[in-house]
Amino acid sequence: MRALILSDIHANLQALQAVLAQAPPHDVVWNLGDIVGYGANPNEVIDAVRPLGTTFVRGNHDRACSGLTDVDGFNPVASRAAKWTQCVLSSEHTAWLRHLPQGPVMPAGPVSADVPANGAAVRCAHGSLLDEDEYVLSARDALHSLTGDGAAINFFGHTHLQGGFATDGEQWYRLAPDYFTRDTAETWELQLSSGARYMLNPGSVGQPRDGNWRAAFAIYDTERHTVLFCRVPYDLRSAQDAILRAGLPDRLASRLRDGR
Numbered sequence: 715m716r717a718l719i720l721s722d723i724h725a726n727l728q729a730l731q732a733v734l735a736q737a738p739p740h741d742v743v744w745n746l747g748d749i750v751g752y753g754a755n756p757n758e759v760i761d762a763v764r765p766l767g768t769t770f771v772r773g774n775h776d777r778a779c780s781g782l783t784d785v786d787g788f789n790p791v792a793s794r795a796a797k798w799t800q801c802v803l804s805s806e807h808t809a810w811l812r813h814l815p816q817g818p819v820m821p822a823g824p825v826s827a828d829v830p831a832n833g834a835a836v837r838c839a840h841g842s843l844l845d846e847d848e849y850v851l852s853a854r855d856a857l858h859s860l861t862g863d864g865a866a867i868n869f870f871g872h873t874h875l876q877g878g879f880a881t882d883g884e885q886w887y888r889l890a891p892d893y894f895t896r897d898t899a900e901t902w903e904l905q906l907s908s909g910a911r912y913m914l915n916p917g918s919v920g921q922p923r924d925g926n927w928r929a930a931f932a933i934y935d936t937e938r939h940t941v942l943f944c945r946v947p948y949d950l951r952s953a954q955d956a957i958l959r960a961g962l963p964d965r966l967a968s969r970l971r972d973g974r
């Protein structure tokens with residue numbers, strides 16, 4: 715079984731379309747949240763991902779943009795974008811966002827049977843496994859999620875940084891895909907070890923922050939026990955133009971080029 719794992723699309727329709735067009739074959743789609751917020755096409759992005767997904771987790775922007783939580787904790791740019799999104803979202807899409815489950819969730823589908831028997835299942839979260847709003851930026855942050863009774867393989871988003879963390883119980887490892895170009899489609903395969911535990915981030919589809927502008931996603935193959943990290947170029951100029959035309963802050967357009 716192969717799962718396409720998407721996170722932090724952030725209403726970037728052009729990036730999402732490029733990902734869906736170029737993603738390797740897959741059986742299911744798992745979505746780790748922040749479907750909207752920042753970008754200019756929240757309704758169109760929801761229309762595109764809703765029929766695809768079998769597993770969804772809500773993100774902090776999904777909560778704020780649907781009015782479940784206020785925007786007080788957001789910086790001024792994020793706050794402006796969330797308020798704009800609240801205004802343009804259809805009532806049906808707002809209601810759908812409000813009903814997205816809080817992570818962590820166990821993905822739908824025949825995952826558990828394929829995963830090695832080390833107490834493992836798979837979990838999907840937006841932030842950490844303990845707190846949907848926590849940024850997992852270091853091995854120390856991942857420690858809480860990878861000790862105790864948790865799953866061996868965990869997918870998360872929120873940081874917009876592709877890669878993650880692993881431990882074999884003694885050593886801790888930071889995982890970061892190694893790419894060679896800046897503007898072409900590339901992949902980087904991680905062979906999972908059955909004795910290790912993982913916190914893995916597919917990266918952000920719509921607003922990468924690892925200095926790499928290309929849209930990020932991952933494919934988890936339960937039979938080969940691999941995670942394929944992927945980057946694809948997309949129509950950046952159209953995404954930026956849509957943001958500027960919508961009257962959203964200029965910074966939201968310029969940062970897409972920088973991947974910051």
Ligand code: ZN
Pocket residue numbers: 722724748773775872873874
């Ligand atoms: Zn996000």
